[in-house]
Amino acid sequence: MTGASARESLGHDEPDAFDRQAARYDAWYDAPLGSVAFREEQDALRPLLAGLSYPRLEVGVGSGRFAAALDVAVGIDPAPAALALAARRGIRVAVAQGERLPFPEATFGGVLFLTALCFVGNPLAALLEARRVLRPEGRIVLGLLPSEGPWGQHYRALAAAGNAYYQRAHFFTRAELASLFAAAGLRPVRARSALFWPPAGGPVGGTAREGDDLAAGFSALLLGVARTTPV
Numbered sequence: 329m330t331g332a333s334a335r336e337s338l339g340h341d342e343p344d345a346f347d348r349q350a351a352r353y354d355a356w357y358d359a360p361l362g363s364v365a366f367r368e369e370q371d372a373l374r375p376l377l378a379g380l381s382y383p384r385l386e387v388g389v390g391s392g393r394f395a396a397a398l399d400v401a402v403g404i405d406p407a408p409a410a411l412a413l414a415a416r417r418g419i420r421v422a423v424a425q426g427e428r429l430p431f432p433e434a435t436f437g438g439v440l441f442l443t444a445l446c447f448v449g450n451p452l453a454a455l456l457e458a459r460r461v462l463r464p465e466g467r468i469v470l471g472l473l474p475s476e477g478p479w480g481q482h483y484r485a486l487a488a489a490g491n492a493y494y495q496r497a498h499f500f501t502r503a504e505l506a507s508l509f510a511a512a513g514l515r516p517v518r519a520r521s522a523l524f525w526p527p528a529g530g531p532v533g534g535t536a537r538e539g540d541d542l543a544a545g546f547s548a549l550l551l552g553v554a555r556t557t558p559v
């Protein structure tokens with residue numbers, strides 16, 4: 329399968345696309361485009377995790393590729409087939425939704441959402457839940473395909489053309505993210521950017537950069553808890 333077509337072919341009107349196509353989604357990371365994207369996204373994310381304490385949770389962990397690579401021990405996801413793959417990678421998993429996490433408050437040093445917040449039905453509720461299970465010094469790490477970037481634009485075009493998988497996603501603009509963070513009582517602490525090439529023309533490869541760059545296809549954001557109480 330070439331270029332972006334592996335990920336494009338997911339979905340197709342299947343209501344449980346994440347579950348039914350877990351193995352196929354996972355295999356995308358072994359294809360030429362996916363493996364380059366995986367490496368670049370890790371380059372963007374890894375420095376943001378450097379100071380985070382353990383244990384760490386990934387919400388929407390999927391098949392656990394990132395969790396295993398980034399030393400994240402625990403993952404939740406509503407898709408059992410994806411979790412079975414994550415468990416094989418050594419991740420402790422639970423079937424759950426980000427909007428209602430099955431953990432007590434102040435459990436984790438870090439909570440990650442990697443290309444997952446865009447698929448969560450109620451992202452504000454999920455961020456508030458992430459806050460609840462974070463320890464006081466903990467941080468949230470987001471990996472996103474911003475709406476303005478080449479990857480967000482590409483997947484939005486696929487959704488507009490009828491791809492059911494991407495029709496379920498909401499690719500956030502920077503303005504939407506700022507409102508969401510303010511509502512959740514979160515503040516951006518650090519940002520890194522990657523994937524400066526369009527998926528249709530890739531893989532090109534490159535290195536992640538510090539800062540939130542509007543030209544990036546992938547944004548990695550580190551969020552801390554703001555002093556103000558969420559609304």
Ligand SMILES: C[S@@+](CC[C@H](N)C(=O)[O-])C[C@H]1O[C@@H](n2cnc3c(N)ncnc32)[C@H](O)[C@@H]1O
Pocket residue numbers: 346347387388389390391392393394404405406407410424425426427441442443444447448449450
């Ligand atoms: C694009 S996949 C990303 C998986 C993994 N984080 C990765 O980057 O490989 C999005 C994941 O979000 C999960 N998801 C969908 N709705 C969710 C929700 N409400 N709470 C938590 N995860 C959800 C899906 O089941 C899917 O595994």
